[in-house]
Amino acid sequence: MAKFLTNRDENYAQWYNDLVIKADLAENSAVRGCMVIKPYGYAIWEKIQAELDKMFKATGHVNAYFPIFIPKSFFSKEAKHVEGFAKECAIVTHYRLKKDENGGGIIVDPSAKLEEELIIRPTSETIIWNSYKNWIHSYRDLPILINQWCNVVRWEMRTRLFLRTSEFLWQEGHTAHATREEAIEETEKMINVYSEFAQNFMALPVIKGYKSETERFAGAIDTYAIEAIMQDGKALQAGTSHFLGQNFAKAFDVQFTDKNGKLDYVWATSWGLSTRMIGALIMAHSDNKGLVLPPRLAPIQVIIVPIFKNAEQLARISETVNKIKPDLQAKGISVKYDDRDNNTPGWKYADYELKGVPVRLAIGPRDIEQGTVEVARRDTLEKTSIPVNNITDHILTLLDDIQKNIYVKAAEFKKANTFYVDKWDEFVNILDNQGGFIMAHWDGTAETEEKIKNETKATIRCIPFESPEEDGKCIYSGKPSKRRVLFARSY
């Protein structure tokens, strides 16, 4: 299995594609740009959903569901919003098929043309704010803290599994507030939720910051993002939270009576995280043997492989496994026992390494005699022999260790590949030869930003919250600058 994986250091892009396909995570479908998320890939998404959903609910949010269709006229109500999304949308124009009278099979019935075309949601601000209009009258109706789990469609021309697909799954939070301050607080709270999720579950160190005006969400006053570094030195935006000001409230005329009886427009935020994160998870941690999954998001945390030559040996091993397995499960660990006899242990080892299962237990006749189990960890590939009666505690600790170790490794990689650069030659040189995060001064203009992008393909990933004030000169124009921003090539 794993030997068919392209070498990561030779061709990172091909390695990624190979891995997604061979680890059975997803595949391209017959519909251009749309993927099939296969059971193993979807199981990772279910883990992501479960953890995020808990975090959203713990911060006071509830889930709801709004229509997938957005009337074309809604779409146009916020000027920048339509500009940002009109170029890549799927449009429903008819609602019936019929038999071709000329024998050409099934055709679109021209008499079933919609009066107004419907856009498949690329994001739901417009349809949601059109609903909020009827829900909000007084400050007592605020805040509204709603999240939606759903599919969205953006008609991408160049697609890659998980990273950029025409249809993807995500969650989108849409909140409504009585004051500007409260909305900004919510925007910050949610970028922090994303950042905690990335660090604690995805084992992904991220940089939090503001987007430049050019990179902002279409319709936002301010966009906060978390940016992660992949093993090829490129950045990946791993979640965004938008302060929308009163833009959508004004577009949909959503006013409320405040505590003093004064009418005002409602303040808004939106925030989203998508199946793209599975791409980040793969690219940040995996190696030439396959996936490396952080235990907290691994669909299978422990795989047990029996080493046997005959049915009698298997029976004795299974007896031991049937004691170990329920103990592990009782501690909330997901365990699979692969006792199939049509594959060799070696084949199974390679397959579960490819699939990134954090811990492998191997049990053979000698282990049974000696009361031991061979424990292999996926992240370091180390093997040790452990007394079987101590296995549950050992594995609980080991899973924590692996989770931490994957994070530490990624954090060290990020540190080693973050460069403070003050000269243009060095800036270009790093991007062309090794990649990475570049902290450099910028004069704050969209013009310079665009020139840098055109010359190097690097964009401003964010203006980090934690970037200290510091006098400097723009890396490109030499004009004065007050703080460094984060540049990188990105996915």
Place this chain on the structure above:
Amino acid sequence: MAKFLTNRDENYAQWYNDLVIKADLAENSAVRGCMVIKPYGYAIWEKIQAELDKMFKATGHVNAYFPIFIPKSFFSKEAKHVEGFAKECAIVTHYRLKKDENGGGIIVDPSAKLEEELIIRPTSETIIWNSYKNWIHSYRDLPILINQWCNVVRWEMRTRLFLRTSEFLWQEGHTAHATREEAIEETEKMINVYSEFAQNFMALPVIKGYKSETERFAGAIDTYAIEAIMQDGKALQAGTSHFLGQNFAKAFDVQFTDKNGKLDYVWATSWGLSTRMIGALIMAHSDNKGLVLPPRLAPIQVIIVPIFKNAEQLARISETVNKIKPDLQAKGISVKYDDRDNNTPGWKYADYELKGVPVRLAIGPRDIEQGTVEVARRDTLEKTSIPVNNITDHILTLLDDIQKNIYVKAAEFKKANTFYVDKWDEFVNILDNQGGFIMAHWDGTAETEEKIKNETKATIRCIPFESPEEDGKCIYSGKPSKRRVLFARSY
């Protein structure tokens, strides 16, 4: 609140609509036929999802995700399938909007016309079997036991919240098997899962049976359904499981090598249950005061209302509540404490009755003195005073009692409204005057079935699995019949 609900016995349809809106479950959206599922309604769906998903996984199924778009040509590959679904589908024909050069705002860009139109899935057999084609080569690749949670679109002309909407949420299982027997076993297994779910969680007694040929899923060899009775005597189909034979395997050329090395087409099933079930839940149990939710699907199981005249009283009550609430939560009970001071206790009582919260605890100053809590159950509206130190055990038992009682009440209603009828006059009379389930003989022809439908609006809901063999004469044609079938008017 509740007083604005239309009386259930005067106008059942209006009562239902009022209830859905006033209990904040859902509302119509700006998009014709599409609903907004509001947080309280969606919370019920989340409960349904969680329980069903557990049952699916316990029976060996895994989740995955397939594209929302189905190429028009796929749709046509199974002849009956396209006939059943072509009349009510949403069709994507373009992928870009642009500014009208004549100043007419945003228009569909005519140059962005798709070569082949895409249908928004009304159900996913075709796109899924097109994928399975590449996944299945040998009997070793079988069975495939996949479920998908998603949205689907059927362009309905007459819609009602939850019961019939153009877009709805559902799960659809799609399984592939090596033998006919295995596929039939799966079809039966899943109708049993639905039936257990309906009875144990929705408190809904159902009748399991076969659909007549006329009522079968488009493309199925056999459709099994569960049918429930609503309080107006109409039937509601609450889940279907289809034995698809080799129809889709043949349409998409999905063959496998069996154990003997022989090529054969793969056997299939599909099965689905949708947000329609929320409609069934409402219509089966609720009353003139509002929703009656079975505790196992209630988003809030216990509401605590303080009775106070001043802040000091509230503080003392809150002290007690802060002891009770964590105990209840520790037992897995979802509890809400409504200490808002802008509504009276009476207003709150009515509101939580409207919302169907199974148990209400009211605590006033006298309760604090006496160490008691007033416990009211939503199903019977009975109130009792219970010692506060015994409250957790009491509520655990009470929630079970309520769950059982709602089921028993529904089962008694079903029994009282199921009629064994042998005369046409009586058949028509029951349908016109009281409604209900009618068990009657039928000659087995689609012709008679259609005549009965045209004359009475009643259809064959199912041929119950448990209908015993019995000689009789068709209620309409008088021709010989071997067993009774279930007739009813239906949603």
